[in-house]
Amino acid sequence: MNTLAYGLLGLVAKMPSSGYDLMLQLQPFWQAKHSQIYPLLAKLEQEDYLEFTRVLQTDRPDKKVYSITDKGRAALREWLARPTGEPVFRDELSLKAYCLWLTDRATARKLFEEREELNQEHLSMYENFLAELEQACEGRPENPSSPYFGEYILLTRAVNSIREELNWCRWVIGMLDKQS
Amino acid sequence: MNTLAYGLLGLVAKMPSSGYDLMLQLQPFWQAKHSQIYPLLAKLEQEDYLEFTRVLQTDRPDKKVYSITDKGRAALREWLARPTGEPVFRDELSLKAYCLWLTDRATARKLFEEREELNQEHLSMYENFLAELEQACEGRPENPSSPYFGEYILLTRAVNSIREELNWCRWVIGMLDKQS
DNA sequence: CTGGTCATGTAATGAGTTACATGATTGA
DNA sequence: TCAATCATGTAACTCATTACATGACCAG
Known part of the structure; x- marks a missing residue:
């Protein structure tokens, strides 16, 4: 198991x-x-x-x-x-970010623009899921006894973390654009 | 490769x-x-x-x-x-959250308290890494040409996302405490 | 008529974890 | 003296992906 x-x-x-x-x-x-x-x-x-x-x-x-x-x-x-295993996050972009200094601005920029786009797609998807859920359970998913509670908190986390990664991408792109 | x-x-x-x-x-x-x-x-x-x-x-x-x-x-x-692979996130806690309704408040609460603690540890660790980096490169890691740039943006993302998950845990625990 | 969704399965391969193995040094 | 850190490796196993296999329906 x-x-x-x-x-x-x-x-x-x-x-x-x-x-x-x-x-x-x-x-x-x-x-x-x-x-x-x-x-x-x-x-x-x-x-x-x-x-x-x-x-x-x-x-x-x-x-x-x-x-x-x-x-x-x-x-x-x-x-x-039982004790919960630690989460595993594996993101090729992290490894690429580590050796950005080896490449040119254009290549670097593209890397983050692609991730920005991916996050944009995911964001609208998860926002929709969340909206559907809120409709489905007549506005009380915050009740921990509700069978929707688990899904509600998971979707909330997903939306938050995607939104944050999206902002992070934009922040990085902004720095890449400044000719310093 | x-x-x-x-x-x-x-x-x-x-x-x-x-x-x-x-x-x-x-x-x-x-x-x-x-x-x-x-x-x-x-x-x-x-x-x-x-x-x-x-x-x-x-x-x-x-x-x-x-x-x-x-x-x-x-x-x-x-x-x-070359194109970057999509990130993989696997978190047992997500799967557990999905069937919270099967268990009691105490068990549910413990789940998120443990994750809260884990995040607290990670947060101080990554904040230290970031502080060390800022010292090491005499305050200019925001320069994309700097060899520290990659590490800088990665540590920034890590700190942000850990902080957010920490808040999420507290938000969930808060809801679990309300006897609704 | 091509590609996508629905639907289930197996086989081969690659990626990742756990366990086995060794051994010196250092701090509690 | 017990556990942790440093340091490298192999073997066995489990987990995960890709590829192989089939086939109907529907939309563009």
Whole structure:
């Protein structure tokens, strides 16, 4: 049972979903490809943390909809109380920033402009998610008992940190522009 | 040649260092264990991106001090101009936040208090790094031509984002405390 | 008719962690 | 005397990405 496995249990615990669906839902918080998810789901099902029913669809491919078992829910509760691993952040841009002095202004500038753009896209995406959430739960996501609370605080953090990185990019570009 | 390899080249390009030293320098921006670094350095040396001299020490174990070759510097410059991979952030706390509704207030609270503490530690550490850097380069790290510029902008980003996550933790704890 | 989404899977490879291995010095 | 730091390496394992494989539907 690794972290990704608990992540999947956590999503399924809230709402039964297909592997494909879980992959999409998970993206913002834990990047994993379908090739990692499908085998894991099969394993979790074999070990009775999850169960699935095959849902037949006419217009699209059939799907397996997984739901959580009592054993799965118990495992989740136990996991929540166990020590949390430290976060891992790996950003190629940091490593490039370290050797900016080796290159010219134009190349350097481009690096941060691309990241600025990426952040701009992410920002509007997450702002939309947050707005949708606030609609969905009739304005009380700040209540820690609400099932939306977790998503609410996560989206808030995401929006804040993206906004900040965006400002950081602009600050760096500003310095790169000054011919000093 | 993967991202870590370029990261090592980038550090060595600025200052010749031992594998052990590189591991420590790299920690803030790219977490990698010595068991990953040593074999990579050996490979980079075999392929003439790096070269090393064995430095004998009396009080401590001898070390291999790596420095960059012309081929290594050329590879770095080329890498800087190539498209940058998207950052990867994996935080177990996000996944736990998602299923907070499954557990009690006390467990939830502890989760964020622990992260708050971690951020507090990181914050003072990075603030010190930044202060040291500002001393080291006699107050002009904002000059993009300075070899300190890269480190300066990275440390600034680190301090900002840690400070923000710290505030986020406190905000969440505040909500958890309100008996709503 | 081409490319995107939905849908699930396996195989091969690469990246990263943990454990094994050694050994001197220094500070609590 | 116990743990930490410095210093380098290998072996086994797990985790993650890329590539291989299939196939229907829909929009431009």
